[in-house]
Amino acid sequence: MPLPLISPMLATPGTLPPPAQDARWAYETKQDGQRAVVYLAGDGGVRLRARSGEDITAAYPELGPLGGVLGTTAAVLDGEVLALDQQGRADFQLLQSRMGLVQAPGKAARMAATVPVHLVLFDVLHLRGRSLLRLPYLERRARLEALGLAGPFWSTPGALVGHGREALEATRAHGLEGLVCKRIDSVYEPGVRSRAWIKIRNMRTADVLIGGWSPGRGRLTGLPGAVLVGQRTAAGGLRYVGGVGTGWSEAERTELAALLRADATAVCPFDTVPPAPGAHWVAPRLVGEVRYSTRTRAGLLRQPSWLRLRTDLTPEQSAADLPDTSA
Template sequence: MELPPIPPMLATPGTLPPAAQDARWAYETKQDGQRVVAYLPGDGRVLLRARSGQDITAAYPELRALGAALAGTPAVLDGEVLALDPEGRADFQLLQSRMGLAHDPARAAHRAARVPVHLVLFDVLRLGARSLLREPYLRRREHLEGLGLSGPAWSVPAALVGHGAEALRATREHGLEGLVCKRVDSVYEPGVRSRAWIKIRNMRGEDVVVGGWLPGKGRLSGLPGAVLVGQRAAGRLRYVGGVGTGWSAAERDELAALLRAATTDACPFDPVPRVPGARWVVPRLVGEVRYSTRTREGLLRQPSWLRLRPDLTPEESAAELPDDLV
């Protein structure tokens, strides 16, 4: 059966719904992995597509068996690919070693033996010949849970209706990334960043776009001592600060190679920041940083690098300045 492509619905950053509306929302653990839509045509095959629409099936050979899990029933499923640390928590840095290998199946298979992944499924968009996009969230969850998808490398995590404050507190106590709040009557909006889904991060972290760097000194000579980052605002890339901590030696070396390959003479920030010695790059790398607060001008205070986001392009990321700082 030919299954039409469906871009995933996206959540909007926010806070817990008001207590008076708590029963109108379902709460799921926010996963720290790579978002995928899985297409199961019903003949034993599986096709995995990233948010960009790219076919990434070959990057995750251990998920091929999912194609036979529904015994001939075509389906389109929404989920997230995770790599788990020894405590069973999602670790994006581990997952990075598995990403980008869709065009190298032999290398992907080798990495799979060392860093296995797990696919968590949290929505069903199509079942048989029937689209479920206009069905409310709770009905779609009933369909999903009824499929019995519990396998060696995939599962359907629980969702809690109501009790949002308790759910958020539990994610913090267990060191999890956060919570996704989903309105129980919400339909599935393909490709839309909707207010019907709200994501809450336990750490203050945001995506940024790398637009330049400062050379390091001493033992860091020839390597980046800091990267210069920005976020979009009114169609421009606004400078939000320099980030000089958070890398391992290997990560700094990797970043140095990526920056050298993206060198340009033109500053991508508007307006151009006053940063003596800055070297500019084409703004195509997305990273995630954590920080304490912002200045009134929108600059990040005490920023620290968390990770590259090779699964996102600057256009796909949510790297935007808050409205009150534009």
């Protein structure tokens, strides 16, 4: 019997459940990888499909042996493909070197030897010819864990019922992306962004200097679509750390545009000219505070959004919160 194609259930951004409801929720570490629905046909084969439905099996040949671990038992599993750094944490930048190799199996095989991936499994959707979608989360988790799926390139991390605040603090302490809260009585809703699953991303803040801006389009014509920001290096230079294009109200964006025009300069203030065609440069006098999730190995901010102008800080007082990129 062919396995059914199932779109992954999605989590809604939010906050921790109220303390009085804590025991009704399970908590899993939020992983920074590529979502994958895994199809084990029971004949030794394995297929992985991305959220888009694309077959991504060929990009990850090291996961091939997973097809035989359940013998003739057919199953559909939900999980996430990760690339781990030297500290064992998910590194999306590393994973990007593996994604997109579906049409290049030779390169995928070579990359598997130097940048191996790891598949974390957190749900079972179909098992032994029966759909499990209408079963509550806790029962599905029990059935998943009973499969004993642990191997060189895959694992089934545990979930914690209750103690949500402690779980969230632990992810922050270990530098992990965040937490997913799942209601223990929730059914699996394919393709739905459900309130029964809540994702909480650990966000960080940093002080940055604005060194330029990219023009907006459409209703933002004449206004900055994004500001180009940097941070001071120990040598006194200005290292580019990314572009920030969200977080303003219309009034704030208009006010910022006037400030940027007053600081216009023909010279790029960054140590290295950033890849921003059509950018307008400004003298780095304005200090801003931004929120971001993580940094790439090159020090760029991931998912940055604007918080506020730091009119209380001079450019000399802004913190140089730069990572060590010498490794």
